[in-house]
Every structure is written in structure tokens, then in C-alpha cells.
Amino acid sequence: MTRAVLSIGANLGDRYAHLKGAVEGLGESVVLVSGVYETPPWGDTAQPAYLNAVLLAVDPAADARAWLEKARNLEAGAGRVRDPGRRFGPRTLDVDVIAVWADDGDPVISDDPELTLPHPRVHERAFVLKPWLDIQPYAQLPGHGWVTDLLNLPALAADANAMTPRPDLTLESGG
Ligand SMILES: Nc1ncnc2c1ncn2[C@@H]1O[C@H](COP(=O)(O)OP(=O)(O)OP(=O)(O)O)[C@@H](O)[C@H]1O
Numbered sequence: 578m579t580r581a582v583l584s585i586g587a588n589l590g591d592r593y594a595h596l597k598g599a600v601e602g603l604g605e606s607v608v609l610v611s612g613v614y615e616t617p618p619w620g621d622t623a624q625p626a627y628l629n630a631v632l633l634a635v636d637p638a639a640d641a642r643a644w645l646e647k648a649r650n651l652e653a654g655a656g657r658v659r660d661p662g663r664r665f666g667p668r669t670l671d672v673d674v675i676a677v678w679a680d681d682g683d684p685v686i687s688d689d690p691e692l693t694l695p696h697p698r699v700h701e702r703a704f705v706l707k708p709w710l711d712i713q714p715y716a717q718l719p720g721h722g723w724v725t726d727l728l729n730l731p732a733l734a735a736d737a738n739a740m741t742p743r744p745d746l747t748l749e750s751g752g
């Protein structure tokens with residue numbers, strides 16, 4: 578399994594530095610990086626705004642579980658502390674594995690709570706779908722269809738409208 582779409586988000590500390598650290602940490606596996614967006618907090622609104630971006634990464638040696646390990650290591654490296662009482666609470670860095678595709682192009686499907694694929698809430702999250710569409714205009718979310726159709730649903734369109742592009746904050750791929 579070699580291809581993954583990853584979402585990165587930060588709303589504590591130096592948010593931009595945390596996103597840059599995640600891209601740098603993934604090194605040469607990163608092939609596409611979206612623009613950075615300032616996004617209102619989703620799911621738990623009493624917290625600061627996030628910076629969000631989406632990456633496409635390729636690693637011939639990585640299976641789906643390896644992408645999760647990379648994500649956890651990056652979060653730990655950014656000093657993320659989990660608050661068990663606050664499911665969608667603030668964080669220095671969140672790295673989610675959105676979807677993974679195997680060598681033959683088939684999506685990896687998993688209902689394992691440790692690694693659910695595709696990510697079980699991504700179809701409700703404009704802060705992931707909009708940057709994903711930036712880097713893959715014909716993206717399809719396995720089980721949910723075209724990302725562009727999802728973003729046209731009224732609730733998601735409203736959330737996407739509330740996102741602010743931050744062209745002053747750039748992320749570079751390729752290590
Ligand atoms: N696709 C996935 N990507 C990342 N983590 C996942 C995925 N599926 C299941 N998990 C599990 O979810 C656990 C909690 O992850 P995390 O604390 O990042 O959740 P969260 O960011 O608060 O919420 P969300 O997953 O909705 O963004 C992780 O330890 C991980 O094992």
C-alpha cells in the first residue's frame with residue numbers, strides 16, 4: 578500500500594511551524610501539498626481557529642498502519658497532549674489518515690477503531706475536503722463519491738465558505 582491522503586491541522590502554539598514540521602517530517606514521501614486555510618473550529622467550537630492543509634504522500638514501503646504510525650509520531654513530535662475529556666479539543670498538531678490506496682489503486686477499507694479507513698468523519702469536514710480538492714480536482718472519497726459533490730452539499734458549502742485561504746503561509750513538498 579503506497580498512496581495516502583493525510584490531513585494536518587493545528588490550533589495551539591506556532592500553528593504554521595507545526596504544519597511545516599509535519600510536512601518536513603514526512604520528507605520525500607510528500608508529492609502534493611494544498612494551500613493553507615484558516616478554519617473555524619469544527620465539532621467543539623470553544624477553541625481557537627485552526628490552520629489546515631492536506632497532503633498526498635507516496636511510500637512504497639508503507640502499509641496503512643505505517644501511515645498511522647507516521648501520523649502519531651508527528652503529533653508526538655509537536656508535543657501534542659491528549660485531553661481524554663475533550664474529543665475534538667485544541668491541539669498543537671493533528672495528523673489524520675484520510676484514505677489509503679493499495680498498489681493496484683484499490684482503496685483500503687477498514688473498520689478497525691485503531692485505524693478506520695477512509696477516516697469516518699471526513700465526509701462531514703470541509704476543512705479536509707476543500708484543500709484536498711485543491712490538489713486533486715477529481716478526488717473521490719471511497720464510499721462517498723466525488724469530493725466536489727460533497728462540498729456542494731449545503732452544510733459543507735457553508736463551512737467551506739467560512740474558510741479563509743492563507744496564501745501568505747506556504748508549505749513545500751519533497752523533503
Ligand atoms: N483514519 C484515522 N486516522 C487517524 N487516526 C485514526 C484513524 N482511524 C482511527 N484512528 C484512531 O483515532 C484515535 C484518536 O485520534 P485523534 O486523537 O487524532 O482523534 P481526533 O483528532 O480527536 O478526532 P478525529 O479522528 O475525528 O479527527 C487514534 O489514536 C487512532 O488510533
Ligand SMILES: Nc1nc2c(c(=O)[nH]1)N=C(CO)CN2
Binds near residue numbers: 621629666
Ligand atoms: N477547523 C478544524 N476543526 C477541527 C479540527 C481541524 O483540524 N480543523 N480537528 C479536530 C480534531 O478532531 C476538531 N476540529
